[in-house]
Amino acid sequence: MAENNLANNVKRELKTRHLSMIALGGCIGTGLFVASGSAVSQAGPLGAITAYIAIGIMVYFLMTSLGEMATYMPLTGSFATYATKFVDPAFGFAMGWNYWFNWAITLAVDAATVGVVMNYWLPGTHQWIWSTLALILIFGINILSVKSFGETEFWMSIIKVVTVIIFLAVGLLTIFGILGTHIDVVSNLTAGHTGGFVGGFPAILAVFVVAGYSFQGTELVGITAGESATPEESVPKAIKQVFWRILLFYILSIFVIAALISYKNPDLLRANEAHVAISPFALVFKRAGLAAAASIMNAVILTSVISSANSGMYASTRMLYVMSREGYAPKVFGEVNRRGIPVAALLGTTAVGLFTFVTSIVGPEAYTYLVSASGLTGFLAWVGIAVSHYRFRRAFFRQGHSTDELIYKAKWFPFGPLLALVLSILVIIGQNLHSFAVLDWEQIVITYMSVPLFLILFFYYKIKHRTHLIPLDKVDLSKTSKSESYTKK
Numbered sequence: 001m002a003e004n005n006l007a008n009n010v011k012r013e014l015k016t017r018h019l020s021m022i023a024l025g026g027c028i029g030t031g032l033f034v035a036s037g038s039a040v041s042q043a044g045p046l047g048a049i050t051a052y053i054a055i056g057i058m059v060y061f062l063m064t065s066l067g068e069m070a071t072y073m074p075l076t077g078s079f080a081t082y083a084t085k086f087v088d089p090a091f092g093f094a095m096g097w098n099y100w101f102n103w104a105i106t107l108a109v110d111a112a113t114v115g116v117v118m119n120y121w122l123p124g125t126h127q128w129i130w131s132t133l134a135l136i137l138i139f140g141i142n143i144l145s146v147k148s149f150g151e152t153e154f155w156m157s158i159i160k161v162v163t164v165i166i167f168l169a170v171g172l173l174t175i176f177g178i179l180g181t182h183i184d185v186v187s188n189l190t191a192g193h194t195g196g197f198v199g200g201f202p203a204i205l206a207v208f209v210v211a212g213y214s215f216q217g218t219e220l221v222g223i224t225a226g227e228s229a230t231p232e233e234s235v236p237k238a239i240k241q242v243f244w245r246i247l248l249f250y251i252l253s254i255f256v257i258a259a260l261i262s263y264k265n266p267d268l269l270r271a272n273e274a275h276v277a278i279s280p281f282a283l284v285f286k287r288a289g290l291a292a293a294a295s296i297m298n299a300v301i302l303t304s305v306i307s308s309a310n311s312g313m314y315a316s317t318r319m320l321y322v323m324s325r326e327g328y329a330p331k332v333f334g335e336v337n338r339r340g341i342p343v344a345a346l347l348g349t350t351a352v353g354l355f356t357f358v359t360s361i362v363g364p365e366a367y368t369y370l371v372s373a374s375g376l377t378g379f380l381a382w383v384g385i386a387v388s389h390y391r392f393r394r395a396f397f398r399q400g401h402s403t404d405e406l407i408y409k410a411k412w413f414p415f416g417p418l419l420a421l422v423l424s425i426l427v428i429i430g431q432n433l434h435s436f437a438v439l440d441w442e443q444i445v446i447t448y449m450s451v452p453l454f455l456i457l458f459f460y461y462k463i464k465h466r467t468h469l470i471p472l473d474k475v476d477l478s479k480t481s482k483s484e485s486y487t488k489k
Contacts (some may be wrong), residue, residue, distance in 0.1 A: 028160045028249065029304040030113075031214025033297065036254055037261075037268035037280035039210045043203040045189045045258030046196030051207035052214075052250050058423040059215045060243045061416035062382055065389035066219060067239045068410040071232050079219075079381055080322055082388040085476045086395060088469050090462035095384040096323040098454050102377035103316035104352040110309035111135050111353055117302045121295075134306060135353050142313045142346055145339050149314050156307040163300045164249045167281050170288045171256030179288040185259045198263060205430040212427045214250070216378040218242060219385065220311055236408040260284050313349060320345040376450035379428050386421035390414060395475035 039048040066078070075081050079099055084092025114134040115127025141152050173179045190196050197204075221238050257280045261268060268280060279301065285293030321342035324334030333345040393413055396403075403409050410416055428451070435443035461467065470476075 028157070028164065029214075029217070029308050030301060031210070031216075032164070032250060032253060033281050033301050033304060034279050035210050035214060036257060037283075039207045040254065040258050040261070040263050040280070041265070041268040042199060042210075043207045044191045044194055044196050044198030044263050045254075046191075047198055047204050048207055048258065049251060049254050050197075051204045052211045052254055053247075054423070055208055055211035055215055055427075056246050056250060058420050059218055059246065061410075061412070061420045062385050062424075063218055063221070063239045063242065064408075064410035065417045065420065066221065066385050067235050067408050068406060069389055069392055070221070070235050071408040072406055074232075074235070075322075079384055079388075080319065080326065080328070082392065083384050084326065086388045086391040086470070088462070088467050089465065090458050090467045091384070091387075092326070093323075093328050093461040094454050094457040095381065096319055096326070096328050097457050098377050098384075098450075099381050100316045100319040100323065100349075101453075102381065103312035103319070104349050105355075105377075107135075107138070107309050107312040107316065107349065107353045108355045110305050110312060111138075113305045114302065114309070117298060117305060120298050134309060135350065138306070138310050138313050139346070139350050141310060142317065143341055143343065145341070149310065152310060153307060156303050156310070159300060159303050160307070161245075161249075163281075163297075164253060167284065168249075168252055168256060170290070171253075171260060171284050174284065174288045175256070175259050181287070183260055183287065188262050189259055191263050202433070205426070205433075208423075208427050209431055212379060212424075215246070217308070217311060218246075219381060220315055232407045239408075256284060257281075260287055313346070313353075316349045316352075317342055317345045320348060376428055376431065376448065377454075379424050380450060380454050382424040383421060383428075386417040386424060390417045390421070391470075391472070391475065392477075393417075395472045395477065398472040399475070399477060401477070 036048075039051065042048075043051060069082050070078055073082070080092045080096030082092075083095040111131040111134045112127070115130040118125070118130040119127060141148050170179060174183065175185055191198055199206075221235060221242075257268075261280060261283055265283070267283060279294075279297050281300075282293045282297040285297070290296075320329055320333050321336070323329040324331055324345065333342065333348060335344055336342050389410065393410075396406075432443055432447040434440075435447060
């Protein structure tokens with residue numbers, strides 16, 4: 001198998017345990033610890049569980065699609081390269097910049113959120129101080145080595161996983177009346193006359209969006225595959241483990257929340273990053289008689305936010321590096337130091353993180369537009385993964401290859417990538433349907449800003465370079481990319 005390191009003198013340092021925890025930790029964060037409460041409130045207990053199961057299945061198919069391509073062709077910054085090789089160079093260009101923008105802005109947002117979370121303990125301090133310290137810490141982790149990133153994510157993910165396990169144990173003990181006071185579990189789960197479903201399909205669709213945001217980050221295993229010591233072994237294993245862990249952690253967690261807290265509880269809908277004390281996890285711990293629950297959950301959520309920012313720094317830096325090597329970004333971002341760290345790309349991404357301070361100076365309006373500009377970019381990346389895999393497998397067959405040649409085979413092709421594609425598009429469309437019903441153009445622009453930005457990137461490159469959809473028999477199935485050939489010179 002061809003070497004795919006960032007530079008020839010750097011060993012592949014990410015091990016199977018790193019990839020498993022990176023993929024799992026990437027989807028366990030504020031989406032589960034905080035936003036899950038609003039999911040139960042909006043769609044009811046069974047509606048929320050149904051939505052999370054559906055999105056969980058979709059994410060599994062996306063992961064298997066990515067796993068098949070990543071084991072056949074393990075490349076750093078895989079999304080842009082796969083889209084370029086299997087679909088259209090313009091699609092790869094738009095995918096690369098879209099994904100870089102997604103995580104670069106997420107880094108800025110997460111840094112700002114660190115300040116909000118720290119305000120819980122130290123309300124008298126300026127939030128920008130904590131945001132600055134968070135950026136410095138994350139920059140330091142990523143400039144040391146790939147291994148330092150992997151180890152940091154591994155241990156922060158361990159904290160999140162242990163928290164969920166303790167939560168499930170406490171929740172189940174409370175359901176069976178061993179801890180806390182008596183709770184009418186049946187009434188909570190059935191939600192009275194609604195049968196457990198509140199608001200019908202539109203409410204479930206709204207929770208699709210919440211669940212989709214919760215699961216974003218699982219695709220990081222594709223970015224890290226290029227720097228994995230044994231991608232042909234670690235990527236399939238990570239995908240198999242993550243699927244069952246996602247179902248176990250998310251579905252059981254939603255069940256415990258729904259069983260112990262009425263969907264009418266106003267704290268469920270109010271829970272967000274600014275109201276950590278009313279996280280549904282904290283509410284359940286309080287029901288069990290654990291008075292320090294809010295402070296403990298605040299510490300866990302702080303870990304989750306830093307973990308997300310750390311992953312964002314890594315992913316966006318690697319994507320910017322690869323785009324430079326592919327000719328999609330300035331050449332300076334394609335240079336690496338002796339440890340294989342693309343320092344210029346790291347500095348460029350960090351500069352975007354400094355937008356955090358713009359939100360402190362300009363005000364909440366700038367923050368809103370900053371977040372909205374990247375709001376749908378993660379889902380657009382999922383669309384790109386599904387399309388790229390569908391094209392890859394069809395080209396693989398068209399050129400006379402057999403699935404026996406594949407190290408890891410995605411199950412249920414073509415149903416899997418097509419289902420993931422349809423659901424991803426459905427989630428994108430369903431972001432804010434109400435704004436179309438009342439023709440609120442400001443909300444429409446804020447919500448769907450990412451889509452025209454992606455299309456502008458796509459058509460700009462397509463028109464300038466006159467690219468076209470690559471015929472299946474012309475698709476390049478070689479296990480190298482431009483970025484790889486550069487590092488071999």
